[in-house]
Amino acid sequence: MNEPQNETPNQSSTVxxxxxxxxGIFFFSYxxxxxxxxYAHNLGMEVND
Incomplete structure (x- = not known):
């Protein structure tokens, strides 16, 4: 029996x-x-100045 998948039709399991x-959470950094x-490495976010 196949288990239902939690993927949408356009979603790939490799994404x-x-x-x-x-x-709106801001952090101070030295x-x-x-x-x-x-942030870029761990969260995949590109942060601007």
Whole structure:
């Protein structure tokens, strides 16, 4: 018996979801370049200045 899938018809199982926003939460950082790199690497977000 096949189990129901939680995928929409256009969704591929190889697609990694990415964070698109945090909803107005702001963080202070003494090293903004390193923080932007962390967000890009760990959350898949490109953060601007």
């Amino acid at each position: 990694t979801p990415k964070v698109t926003g945090i909803g 090293n903004p370049k390193e923080t932007r790199e962390w």
